[in-house]
Amino acid sequence: MLRSAHHRHRRSALAGIALLSAGLVLSGCAADGSASETQAPLDGFDWKNFQGQELNLLMSEHPYSNAIKAHLDEFEDLTGIDVNLETLSETDYMVKLLTELQSGSGNYDAFMTSQPMNYQYAAAGWVEDLRPWIKDETRTSPDWDFDDFYPALIDSLRWDKTEYSGAGKGGLWALPVNEEGYALFYRKDILDAAGIAVPQTIDELLAAAKQLNGTEYDGHKISGFVSRGDKTYPTLNPFSTFLLAHGAKDIVDGKAAVNSPEAVAATQQWVDLMQYAPKAASTYTWYEAQQDFIAGNAAFYIDADHMAPDFEKSAIGGKVGYALPPEGPAGRGSSMWVWSLGMNAASEHKDAAWLFMQWASSKETLTSAIANGNMNPTRQSVAQSPEMSDATADWGGYNETWQKILSDYATWAYTPSSTWPEIGDAWAIELQSAVLGQKTAKQAADDAADEIDQIISE
Numbered sequence: 001m002l003r004s005a006h007h008r009h010r011r012s013a014l015a016g017i018a019l020l021s022a023g024l025v026l027s028g029c030a031a032d033g034s035a036s037e038t039q040a041p042l043d044g045f046d047w048k049n050f051q052g053q054e055l056n057l058l059m060s061e062h063p064y065s066n067a068i069k070a071h072l073d074e075f076e077d078l079t080g081i082d083v084n085l086e087t088l089s090e091t092d093y094m095v096k097l098l099t100e101l102q103s104g105s106g107n108y109d110a111f112m113t114s115q116p117m118n119y120q121y122a123a124a125g126w127v128e129d130l131r132p133w134i135k136d137e138t139r140t141s142p143d144w145d146f147d148d149f150y151p152a153l154i155d156s157l158r159w160d161k162t163e164y165s166g167a168g169k170g171g172l173w174a175l176p177v178n179e180e181g182y183a184l185f186y187r188k189d190i191l192d193a194a195g196i197a198v199p200q201t202i203d204e205l206l207a208a209a210k211q212l213n214g215t216e217y218d219g220h221k222i223s224g225f226v227s228r229g230d231k232t233y234p235t236l237n238p239f240s241t242f243l244l245a246h247g248a249k250d251i252v253d254g255k256a257a258v259n260s261p262e263a264v265a266a267t268q269q270w271v272d273l274m275q276y277a278p279k280a281a282s283t284y285t286w287y288e289a290q291q292d293f294i295a296g297n298a299a300f301y302i303d304a305d306h307m308a309p310d311f312e313k314s315a316i317g318g319k320v321g322y323a324l325p326p327e328g329p330a331g332r333g334s335s336m337w338v339w340s341l342g343m344n345a346a347s348e349h350k351d352a353a354w355l356f357m358q359w360a361s362s363k364e365t366l367t368s369a370i371a372n373g374n375m376n377p378t379r380q381s382v383a384q385s386p387e388m389s390d391a392t393a394d395w396g397g398y399n400e401t402w403q404k405i406l407s408d409y410a411t412w413a414y415t416p417s418s419t420w421p422e423i424g425d426a427w428a429i430e431l432q433s434a435v436l437g438q439k440t441a442k443q444a445a446d447d448a449a450d451e452i453d454q455i456i457s458e
Contacts, residue, residue, distance in 0.1 A: 041138070044137075047078050047355065048079060050351050051079060051081060053082075053352040054081070054084070054349070054352075055083045055109045055110065055349055055352050055353060056083075056084045056107060056108050056109055057083060057108060057109065057111065058086050058088070058097055058100070058111040059085065059087050059112040060087065060088065060089070061090065061093070062178070062374075063178075063309065064177055064339060065085070065112065066372050066374075067365075067371075067373075068085065068360055070368075071365060075356060078359065079352075079356075079359075081355065081356070086108075091285075093112070097117075101121060101124070101126040102126075104346055106344055106347045106348050109344055109352070109356075110341055110343050110357055112341060113174050113339075113340055114337055114339055115156055115157065116424065117421075118159060118173040118340075119159055121173070121342065122173045123418035125345055126345055127173050127342045127343065127345055128344070130171075130343065131171060131172050139354055140354075141358055141362075143362075144358050148379045148381050149175075149361075149380075150379070150380055150406065152336075152406070153176040153336075153338050154172065157173055157174045157338060158172050158173070159171060174338075174341055175341045175357055176338045176340045176361070177341055177360065178306065178339035178374055178375075179306070179338055179339075179378050179410075180237075181304075181305050181335075181376075181405035182237060182302060182304060182325055182334040182335060182405070183305035183322055183324065183402065184198075184322075184323040185300065185301040185320055186198060186299065186300050186320070186321045187296075187298075187299050187319055187320065188319055188396065189319045190212065190217050191299070194215075196211065196212070198321060198323050199323075200323075202326045202327065202328050204326070205300065206272055209225040209276040210276060211224070212299040213276040218296065220295075220297055222296075222297055222299055223298045223299070224300065225277045225301070226278065226281055226284070226289050226292045226301050227289050227302050227303060228284050228285060228303065229274065229277070229283060229432055230283055230284060230428070231425070231431075232285075232425055232428055233420070233427070233428050234285070234286065235285075236414070236424055237303075240333065240335035240414075241302055241325035241326065241332075241333060241335075242267075242328065243266045243413065244328075244330070244332075244334065244413055245266065245325070245329070245333050246262040246269075247328075247329065247331075248263035248265075250414045250423070250427070251452070254456065255456075256450075256452035256456070257449075258427055258448045258452065259448065259449040262330075263445055264445045266328070267431065267445055271441050278297070282432055289301065289303060293311070294311060294315070296316055305376065305401065305402045306376040308322065308395055312394075312395055320396065321397075322396060322397055322398045322401040322402070324401065324404065324405060324409070325409065332408075333409055333411075333413070334409045335411070335412060335413035335414070336406070336410035336411055336413075338378070343357065363381055366378065366379055366382045370388055371387075375391075376402055419455055419456070423452050426452055427451075430444040430448035430451070431444060
């Protein structure tokens with residue numbers, strides 16, 4: 001099978017990891033992120049310990065980064081540290097961050113990251129293991145309360161850097177600041193007008209989407225469904241609800257399992273549902289899919305549950321319902337994306353960066369961030385706070401739904417690996433081909449399996 005230029009480029013980038021990792025070790029920065037052990041000793045914790053330093057941060061444009069911008073002067077006043085915060089669109093930020101880290105640059109001291117990015121960065125020695133920092137009582141505030149984070153979110157950010165090893169082990173590569181599970185959004189008014197009950201199963205969702213597709217409502221010709229269809233790995237996030245509902249896995253015993261009978265059945269039902277989405281949805285990222293739903297053009301939408309603030313402040317505010325992901329033969333399931341903060345292993349200002357990361361993930365900052373639309377707090381105390389209850393009081397059960405998804409269904413759905421972004425892209429490309437009718441679900445799944453096995457073998 002011919003590999004795309006995109007995949008060849010990614011392979012070349014990954015091939016440089018070993019050389020870059022070796023360079024980090026030789027320059028005195030341990031690839032396992034244990035650099036804090038060589039930091040100068042301190043008499044005790046003080047927010048002013050590193051006043052006068054300057055930090056450079058890189059983040060994705062997101063409600064969380066908006067919240068940080070709004071309160072950044074509070075951190076600067078607290079610590080005496082000056083901060084330069086750069087935000088870019090999600091795609092541009094990911095490309096720039098990868099380029100910076102590959103170069104061995106310490107230009108950005110800390111940054112937003114996520115599980116699949118962590119696997120790649122940790123394997124290369126580009127991101128700091130935070131365990132020594134957390135344990136250092138002279139560098140970590142006694143009020144920070146690490147145990148307040150949801151354990152499942154912390155586990156999702158751990159990894160022992162052994163290929164296909166599973167999460168929940170090894171180093172801790174980031175701190176969680178925003179969580180998303182994947183929910184079924186629906187237009188309450190449209191379903192009420194049609195006399196349709198909220199779907200509980202995939203089969204019920206397919207039937208309801210088919211019934212509503214192409215009908216007129218409130219001056220709109222609506223589609224039955226909308227979601228992401230872009231040929232990059234984030235498209236697999238909403239698709240994960242079907243994959244897990246069928247009990248399917250991506251890799252079993254080091255071999256691709258995306259063409260197992262369960263995975264093919266999940267793919268077929270996702271393809272069937274996407275036929276009730278707009279034709280352009282095959283190229284949608286989360287942003288275009290979200291905007292289509294906000295415009296009132298679709299009855300159902302599966303995506304990140306923390307999109308609720310965008311819905312509620314739009315023209316469809318008060319009309320959106322929030323439901324658990326639909327049930328399949330193996331029950332309900334959802335992947336879990338965790339936006340988090342990582343520290344550049346090449347930073348020359350790690351102590352100051354660690355102070356920022358503590359402040360930015362603190363109870364106080366995450367509570368303040370709610371007002372800026374940073375939903376799904378990663379701390380238990382903040383999730384259960386009056387501020388969260390008040391902010392979501394009129395959102396039709398949203399607060400209860402996202403917490404139930406997190407507690408009962410959400411997990412990182414895929415095998416941890418430094419090559420996960422490449423594996424995910426290969427899979428998403430084939431999923432798109434099935435949605436477009438270029439291949440059957442089985443053909444697309446088989447081709448994806450071949451591609452993934454080739455990536456693993458290399």
